[in-house]
Structure formats: structure tokens, C-alpha cells
Amino acid sequence: MSQIVAQLRSLQGELPEAQRALAAFILTDPAAAAARTILELSEAAGVSTGSITRLSRTLGLAGYSQLRLALAADQGARDARSTWREDIGAEIGEHDSVEQVAAAVAATVAGVVTRTVEGLDLAAVEVAARRIAGAGRTELFGVGGSATMAAEFQQRLYRIGLPIWSWSDTHVALTGAALLGRGDVALVLSHGGGTREAREVLAEAASRGATTIAVTNDPDSPLAEHAELVLLTCVRATGLRAEAVLARHAQMAVLDVLYVAVAQRGYARTTAAMAATVEAVRPYRSQD
Known part of the structure; x- marks a missing residue:
């Protein structure tokens, strides 16, 4: 599980209602959320831009731009792991020794x-x-x-x-x-x-x-x-x-x-x- 997504899941139950709804929306498709501007995400999730900013800060980020970057980076990491599993397999890890x-x-x-x-x-x-x-x-x-x-x-x-x-x-x-x-x-x-x-x-x-x-x-x-x-x-x-x-x-x-x-x-x-x-x-x- 990616870091920012894991953080969102762990905090979701403790968030205020608007931020909780926003977190749920993001978690349904993190990559799609990361592709939206703050206004587009506000309209799609049905929350205010302020709620987006507050959720970003709750996650320890300065604002939505950092949240977008974090989601995009996590998506890239997931894509890399998926590519590795499809081509090499799940039984051999990135850091396994040559003997393994x-x-x-x-x-x-x-x-x-x-x-x-x-x-x-x-x-x-x-x-x-x-x-x-x-x-x-x-x-x-x-x-x-x-x-x-x-x-x-x-x-x-x-x-x-x-x-x-x-x-x-x-x-x-x-x-x-x-x-x-x-x-x-x-x-x-x-x-x-x-x-x-x-x-x-x-x-x-x-x-x-x-x-x-x-x-x-x-x-x-x-x-x-x-x-x-x-x-x-x-x-x-x-x-x-x-x-x-x-x-x-x-x-x-x-x-x-x-x-x-x-x-x-x-x-x-x-x-x-x-x-x-x-x-x-x-x-x-x-x-x-």
C-alpha cells in the first residue's frame, strides 16, 4: 500500500465530515484525484477548496499541490511494483541477493x-x-x-x-x-x-x-x-x-x-x- 494512501485510510475515521468525504472520494481513485485541479476536485467531491487545503495540512503537507504530487508519486510507485510483478514475479524482490x-x-x-x-x-x-x-x-x-x-x-x-x-x-x-x-x-x-x-x-x-x-x-x-x-x-x-x-x-x-x-x-x-x-x-x- 502506498504511503499517502495508507495515511488517508488510517486517518479517515477521525476526520471531520467534509474531510472524511473528501478522503473517501480520493481513495476510490487516487490517480484520478491527483489529475484534478483544486477546483475540479472540489466540484467532483462536493466539498469546499478550504476542506481540501485543511485535509492536505492534516496529512502534514503545505497544501493541495503537495498532496497532488504525493498521490502522483504513489501512483508511480504502484505502477512500478505492478510492472515488476508482471514481468519478474512476486517471489523475487528488488533487494533480494543474487543467491536468492x-x-x-x-x-x-x-x-x-x-x-x-x-x-x-x-x-x-x-x-x-x-x-x-x-x-x-x-x-x-x-x-x-x-x-x-x-x-x-x-x-x-x-x-x-x-x-x-x-x-x-x-x-x-x-x-x-x-x-x-x-x-x-x-x-x-x-x-x-x-x-x-x-x-x-x-x-x-x-x-x-x-x-x-x-x-x-x-x-x-x-x-x-x-x-x-x-x-x-x-x-x-x-x-x-x-x-x-x-x-x-x-x-x-x-x-x-x-x-x-x-x-x-x-x-x-x-x-x-x-x-x-x-x-x-x-x-x-x-x-x-
Whole structure:
């Protein structure tokens, strides 16, 4: 609770009638009150300008101008705290030590990865792995953070010899989806599952007869509803903000399980490709 607002609440019952009514009016929306001139506040609250001045002095302020500044400053502090909670979370404070931050991050990430893997539809993973391992072409698509995860997955599967592409540009992704056919795969990542671009790329691939796979956090999202196979993450907005921090860990956990399952289904090809790629880059690795 902000300082001036807390002070108003604590004094409200002890104030004279006019000042009590004014305090109640201010407390309903401190930011709106701070935006008014003394005349505007007088008319809106139905009290005299003298009552406003007297309330300001009761609060230890010289006059209404200082009260406005105090209310505005409190609003700014509330906005900052709200922004922090939305982006970082309530479990990590501004003055927490690095050790406390590290412990909170570790616990939160471990929790979301564990919940995601435990909740995975393993039958869907089996089918997805088999389709990708045998696909003539696999197209991946994601926007924002999901694009980063798609690119990481593409690099891993490319290394074991699979024909796979990853796109973050919608036009290019739609072009690729339009060239798919039966025996091909489109895998689309979208945390919320409501991104229009993700939905349209998936729909285009489906219209061409390709297997469609959605990696999303919402089983009832438009993306999930239109996918043949759905691999769900399990992210809850606790501690660190889900969209900003946790979604990528959950998505990578799903993709890690899927990657190993795909690699298993082409074991001979996988091991041969791994050996060849390791040898190709050996001269560029430091010799310890």
C-alpha cells in the first residue's frame, strides 16, 4: 500500500465530515484525484477548496499541490511494483541477493519442466517422432520466443541428417507450408496458441495433407483445436512471469523429449550423421 494512501485510510475515521468525504472520494481513485485541479476536485467531491487545503495540512503537507504530487508519486510507485510483478514475479524482490534470485529461478524452472514432462501425451510424442523421422520434409514455425525454440530444434535435427527447415517470417513459412504434402510434417510452436500467424501456417500445411503438430500451453486454443497432434507444455504464472521466462523452458523440454525419440527411430542414420558432423568440425574445436 502506498504511503499517502495508507495515511488517508488510517486517518479517515477521525476526520471531520467534509474531510472524511473528501478522503473517501480520493481513495476510490487516487490517480484520478491527483489529475484534478483544486477546483475540479472540489466540484467532483462536493466539498469546499478550504476542506481540501485543511485535509492536505492534516496529512502534514503545505497544501493541495503537495498532496497532488504525493498521490502522483504513489501512483508511480504502484505502477512500478505492478510492472515488476508482471514481468519478474512476486517471489523475487528488488533487494533480494543474487543467491536468492538463483534459488528462485532454479526452483521455478525445475517445476515447470517437471510438470510439462509429466503431463506430456507420450502416445502423441511417439506418433510425432515416427512422422518426423520418416518425413520427406519437416517445416517448423514460431513467432518471438517460440521462433528461437524452433530454430534450436531445427539445428539439432538437421545435425542428424533430417530434411528440416525453421521459419520465423510468416510469408516464407506459408510458402513452405504450401509446398508440403502427404508424408511431410509441419510443427508450429505458440505458447498461447492464439497467434494468427501460427494458426494460418498450420492450416495451410493441413490443407496440403501434411501431418500437423502443435506445441502449445493451451489445449483449448485455436492452434490446438486444428492440429492433428498436440504436445502440451504446463506453465503456470507463478514466480517468474510465464510468457517472458518460463515458456521457452517448457517448450525446450517438450522438444528435447521429441528430439531423442526421433533420433531413436533412425538410430543407424543418427549415429552415422553424428560421427560425420563431429569429424567435420573437429579441426575448429580447441584442443585441451
